[in-house]
Amino acid sequence: MASIGYYTPTKVLFGKEAENQVGEVLKAEGATKVLVHFGAGSVKKSGLLDRVEARIKEAGIDFIELGGVVPNPRVSLVRKGIEMYRDEGCDYILSVGGGSVLDSAKAIGYGVFGGGDVWDFYCGKRMPEGIAPIGCILTLSATGSEMSDSSVITNDETDPVYKRGCNTDFGRVKFSLLNPELTYTVSEYQTASGAVDIMMHTLERFFHSGHGLDFTDDLACTLLKEVMKWTPVALYKPDDYDARANLMWCGTLSHNGLMATGNATKGDWACHQIEHELSAEYDVAHGAGLAAIWGSWARYVLDTDRERFVKLGEGVFGESDPIKAIEKFEAFFKSINMPITIQGLGLDFDEAACRTAARGVTFQDARTIGDFKVLNTEDVFNIYMMASGLK
Amino acid sequence: MASIGYYTPTKVLFGKEAENQVGEVLKAEGATKVLVHFGAGSVKKSGLLDRVEARIKEAGIDFIELGGVVPNPRVSLVRKGIEMYRDEGCDYILSVGGGSVLDSAKAIGYGVFGGGDVWDFYCGKRMPEGIAPIGCILTLSATGSEMSDSSVITNDETDPVYKRGCNTDFGRVKFSLLNPELTYTVSEYQTASGAVDIMMHTLERFFHSGHGLDFTDDLACTLLKEVMKWTPVALYKPDDYDARANLMWCGTLSHNGLMATGNATKGDWACHQIEHELSAEYDVAHGAGLAAIWGSWARYVLDTDRERFVKLGEGVFGESDPIKAIEKFEAFFKSINMPITIQGLGLDFDEAACRTAARGVTFQDARTIGDFKVLNTEDVFNIYMMASGLK
Numbered sequence: 001m002a003s004i005g006y007y008t009p010t011k012v013l014f015g016k017e018a019e020n021q022v023g024e025v026l027k028a029e030g031a032t033k034v035l036v037h038f039g040a041g042s043v044k045k046s047g048l049l050d051r052v053e054a055r056i057k058e059a060g061i062d063f064i065e066l067g068g069v070v071p072n073p074r075v076s077l078v079r080k081g082i083e084m085y086r087d088e089g090c091d092y093i094l095s096v097g098g099g100s101v102l103d104s105a106k107a108i109g110y111g112v113f114g115g116g117d118v119w120d121f122y123c124g125k126r127m128p129e130g131i132a133p134i135g136c137i138l139t140l141s142a143t144g145s146e147m148s149d150s151s152v153i154t155n156d157e158t159d160p161v162y163k164r165g166c167n168t169d170f171g172r173v174k175f176s177l178l179n180p181e182l183t184y185t186v187s188e189y190q191t192a193s194g195a196v197d198i199m200m201h202t203l204e205r206f207f208h209s210g211h212g213l214d215f216t217d218d219l220a221c222t223l224l225k226e227v228m229k230w231t232p233v234a235l236y237k238p239d240d241y242d243a244r245a246n247l248m249w250c251g252t253l254s255h256n257g258l259m260a261t262g263n264a265t266k267g268d269w270a271c272h273q274i275e276h277e278l279s280a281e282y283d284v285a286h287g288a289g290l291a292a293i294w295g296s297w298a299r300y301v302l303d304t305d306r307e308r309f310v311k312l313g314e315g316v317f318g319e320s321d322p323i324k325a326i327e328k329f330e331a332f333f334k335s336i337n338m339p340i341t342i343q344g345l346g347l348d349f350d351e352a353a354c355r356t357a358a359r360g361v362t363f364q365d366a367r368t369i370g371d372f373k374v375l376n377t378e379d380v381f382n383i384y385m386m387a388s389g390l391k
Numbered sequence: 392m393a394s395i396g397y398y399t400p401t402k403v404l405f406g407k408e409a410e411n412q413v414g415e416v417l418k419a420e421g422a423t424k425v426l427v428h429f430g431a432g433s434v435k436k437s438g439l440l441d442r443v444e445a446r447i448k449e450a451g452i453d454f455i456e457l458g459g460v461v462p463n464p465r466v467s468l469v470r471k472g473i474e475m476y477r478d479e480g481c482d483y484i485l486s487v488g489g490g491s492v493l494d495s496a497k498a499i500g501y502g503v504f505g506g507g508d509v510w511d512f513y514c515g516k517r518m519p520e521g522i523a524p525i526g527c528i529l530t531l532s533a534t535g536s537e538m539s540d541s542s543v544i545t546n547d548e549t550d551p552v553y554k555r556g557c558n559t560d561f562g563r564v565k566f567s568l569l570n571p572e573l574t575y576t577v578s579e580y581q582t583a584s585g586a587v588d589i590m591m592h593t594l595e596r597f598f599h600s601g602h603g604l605d606f607t608d609d610l611a612c613t614l615l616k617e618v619m620k621w622t623p624v625a626l627y628k629p630d631d632y633d634a635r636a637n638l639m640w641c642g643t644l645s646h647n648g649l650m651a652t653g654n655a656t657k658g659d660w661a662c663h664q665i666e667h668e669l670s671a672e673y674d675v676a677h678g679a680g681l682a683a684i685w686g687s688w689a690r691y692v693l694d695t696d697r698e699r700f701v702k703l704g705e706g707v708f709g710e711s712d713p714i715k716a717i718e719k720f721e722a723f724f725k726s727i728n729m730p731i732t733i734q735g736l737g738l739d740f741d742e743a744a745c746r747t748a749a750r751g752v753t754f755q756d757a758r759t760i761g762d763f764k765v766l767n768t769e770d771v772f773n774i775y776m777m778a779s780g781l782k
Contacts (some may be wrong), residue, residue, distance in 0.1 A: 002404055002405065002406035002407065002408060002409050002412070003405050003406030003407075004403065004405065004406075005402070005403045005404045005405045005406075005409075006403040007402045007403065008399055008400075008403075008499065009399075009400040009402075010396065011396070011398045011399075011400075012392050012396045012652075013393055013396045014393065014396045014397065014652060015393035015394030015395075015653070016393065017393060017746060018393050018395075018396075021393070213633075213636055213637060214617070214620075214621075214633060214637050215613075215614075215617045215637045215640050215641055216640070218613050218616070218617060219610065219613060221605075222606075222609050222610060222613045225609070226605070226606045226609060229605075230605075242604075242605060245604055245653060246604060246605050246606045249604060249606050249607070249652065249653055250606060251654055254686055261403070261405060261640065262405055262406065264634060303677040344601075
């Protein structure tokens with residue numbers, strides 16, 4: 001039986017001024033009219049958008065703008081983007097921003113290519129069979145969308161709102177221009193939340209069922225140590241190139257598939273499902289939500305395979321006691337001002353809220369989650385209770 | 392200024408029986424007639440070729456065979472392959488074998504696409520502007536050709552013979568099917584030589600001029616430790632899946648560009664140039680030739696930047712004395728029966744031979760080599776003398 005392979009066709013340009021190559025890259029790609037997609041306006045204020053658009057113009061390429069992407073990006077804006085792309089005759093999408101903007105761009109790309117209701121691809125009704133071509137200029141180290149196969153969209157047209165992901169190789173964008181300097185202005189909170197997100201993409205893969213590849217484990221531990229080494233530096237000195245560069249490349253490699261190659265499965269991913277329920281309903285930062293959950297998940301599943309936790313602890317901390325290793329991860333989260341409980345997110349979760357959220361995660365008992373340990377509604381409820389300090 | 396980026400479009404399927412997917416992969420690629428390229432016959436004896444060809448047939452795809460590739464693959468066979476591909480109306484090349492077969496396949500691909508004399512692309516007269524589509528079933532962990540941009544060909548039509556490389560992104564093949572089990576039958580000597588080759592692809596990149604990325608350094612040290620951990624296991628128990636799997640993935644990642652990403656340059660590569668002169672003229676195994684050279688190169692260039700050697704020694708061995716770290720690499724080479732001198736290769740090199748070889752490396756004083764430290768003919772002569780125990 002084959003193991004997890006590796007497929008990362010995205011062309012990455014890395015380093016200072018990488019974004020200035022956007023004109024020539026788009027030209028080489030054959031783009032003639034680009035939908036430039038961005039967020040809340042910080043890329044306007046910083047002058048990045050002007051610079052990027054000047055380069056596109058210099059390359060003789062036309063463009064239109066669609067801003068307004070918010071964290072936990074909304075399907076309503078995606079629908080608008082699909083319409084604009086078609087009405088204006090675009091043939092390329094350029095995402096200028098962080099993972100939310102890029103995820104929104106991917107959704108537009110699926111919608112343009114596939115027709116019909118774009119939400120179908122996220123709620124699992126249809127699988128994409130293609131995507132409009134997309135390039136990316138990254139301004140935040142976190143989601144790894146710049147080389148991953150995934151995008152996550154929130155449906156704000158329903159009550160309750162749903163947050164759902166779509167993972168296919170079509171979601172791997174054509175190119176990503178990664179200039180660490182563009183992340184100098186990222187806030188302390190977003191830097192820390194991004195760091196947790198990066199770590200979790202590796203941790204989710206580390207905990208898998210079946211046989212694994214030792215080298216992949218060691219790469220995972222190396223990446224985790226790297227994030228824990230450089231995040232405090234970036235918080236202390238936001239314009240430290242080395243800190244931002246190492247975090248940026250950690251973010252990309254953490255989620256491009258490298259951290260699962262040779263393993264029997266793509267990993268556990270239960271924490272992501274448990275967190276998505278929080279960020280969909282309460283709009284918390286994804287990384288912070290993951291930090292609030294992980295320790296409780298880890299303690300709950302520990303006995304499934306203690307050796308796996310021993311390997312992680314030894315590889316990252318030289319610590320062979322699993323409980324102490326879990327505590328060391330939590331201590332790191334706390335040291336960068338990330339919560340390690342749901343209360344720490346500013347949410348007042350009682351037993352009823354835990355029950356509702358758990359049923360949301362399993363689609364009202366219609367599915368289980370997890371791979372390292374398969375979890376049903378009761379398990380998820382227990383983890384929410386632990387993370388809320390109620391158990 | 393941008394740093395080294397990352398571009399690895401090759402689709403990798405990894406694990407047991409990966410090669411059995413060759414039919415469906417070729418079909419998805421749109422292949423209708425495949426040139427199946429292989430080496431000296433071991434893939435026939437093992438039954439691999441029959442199995443692969445049966446899968447191709449099952450997929451409704453036609454094929455022809457071209458075997459006979461030798462280590463340090465020859466341009467004469469490449470010319471024959473180009474002719475066959477054209478005459479028989481092929482539209483895909485499938486390499487079944489190790490790096491030599493794949494390098495030969497890439498050369499055929501360049502020749503088919505580019506027309507004219509294929510040697511032009513290797514002696515630097517022309518750069519390729521495309522390549523015929525190529526897939527690979529790998530049977531040896533060593534060269535990393537399965538995901539790298541490079542191929543190396545030996546011109547046996549000249550006296551002296553030349554060994555030259557051609558590096559372009561076109562050289563990154565469409566797909567690589569990596570089943571570690573296919574390397575169970577690799578001999579002790581080729582396993583060890585391959586391990587050195589793998590390590591050297593990372594070491595050459597580790598030693599670069601200018602600024603670098605800490606994360607990339609740590610990935611490099613992780614990879615080197617992994618090779619040193621699993622090579623003895625593979626030698627002791629050739630059919631140990633974990634040993635073969637870890638070595639195989641190390642071989643791929645060592646040469647796909649990951650180990651230079653974020654650095655100012657692609658690395659030094661002087662040892663490769665110094666070794667190519669040996670394997671072109673005396674047909675020694677590439678990895679063994681590199682082992683025979685590296686320690687002498689390291690001592691010769693040490694004072695260029697001792698800190699770089701300290702970082703390597705600490706990262707790999709926890710050893711901060713550079714000389715001791717170099718000795719530890721040599722001790723590892725010896726432990727797997729690799730030579731650490733030119734005499735150990737079975738060559739009786741005197742001063743005149745060192746002089747001739749050094750002038751061959753610099754194309755008779757027409758170029759320098761190296762990036763960590765730039766070397767002229769006299770430098771290369773000194774390294775050959777050291778490696779021959781004459782200095």
